[in-house]
Amino acid sequence: MNSMVDEREGFAAFLLRLRALGIPPKDLVSAMEATPRKLFVPASAQALAWSDRTLPIECGEAIEGVDLQAAVIAALEIEPGHRVLEIGTGSGFTAAVMARLAARVVTVDRYKTLVTLATQRFSMLGITNAFARQADGLTGLPGEGPFDRIVVWAAFEALPRGFVDQLATNGIMIAPIGPSEDEQQLAKLVKTGSRFEREDIATVRLQPLVKGTAAVL
Numbered sequence: 001m002n003s004m005v006d007e008r009e010g011f012a013a014f015l016l017r018l019r020a021l022g023i024p025p026k027d028l029v030s031a032m033e034a035t036p037r038k039l040f041v042p043a044s045a046q047a048l049a050w051s052d053r054t055l056p057i058e059c060g061e062a063i064e065g066v067d068l069q070a071a072v073i074a075a076l077e078i079e080p081g082h083r084v085l086e087i088g089t090g091s092g093f094t095a096a097v098m099a100r101l102a103a104r105v106v107t108v109d110r111y112k113t114l115v116t117l118a119t120q121r122f123s124m125l126g127i128t129n130a131f132a133r134q135a136d137g138l139t140g141l142p143g144e145g146p147f148d149r150i151v152v153w154a155a156f157e158a159l160p161r162g163f164v165d166q167l168a169t170n171g172i173m174i175a176p177i178g179p180s181e182d183e184q185q186l187a188k189l190v191k192t193g194s195r196f197e198r199e200d201i202a203t204v205r206l207q208p209l210v211k212g213t214a215a216v217l
Helices: 001-020 026-033 043-048 066-076 093-099 112-124 161-166
Strands: 082-085 103-109 130-134 147-152 167-177 184-193 195-204
Touching: 001 026, 001 043, 026 066, 026 093, 043 195, 066 093, 066 147, 066 167, 066 195, 082 093, 093 103, 093 112, 093 130, 093 167, 103 112, 147 161, 161 167, 161 195, 167 195
Parallel strands: 082 103, 082 147, 103 130, 147 167
Antiparallel strands: 167 184, 184 195
């Protein structure tokens, strides 16, 4: 019972923080409320599940605080018919939330363990339109586009121009851009013709994208 109370209180505090930053989209709030975040974080971190703190997960990785995750999903402006590509599955939480907003979500990670765990969590929640794969996210999924939305949870050193062809016309990509050892700009990239229109929406500090897939884990 206490864990259920903690979950509700944590979500309520999160919602208050969102409202302080502006009115959050109702469909996003509903999608996040329907996705029990404690299922996606280790037992040792469940008390902080709805906090704005970065939390450790398997494979020595971490997931962003829920405030940043919500802000990024809101900025993607996902609509019901959209196909979404996510690079950096992490625990699978953001893919699960986006699957409640979109038609299809494909999420990739370099760690097989994270992909397996995310797939298990999708199944537990009855989510049938999110698909996790082990893949090298540095180049996206060029054979499967175009996608209406792309989100990347690791940083590019420079504008990822190679992703233009993977986005549908007027599609949106959100990714951190900047040096790997310093702060980056979280960029909202809108495809216009054969190029991106860029709007920086936040300052973040995320790990750089790593080439290839993990040989172990």
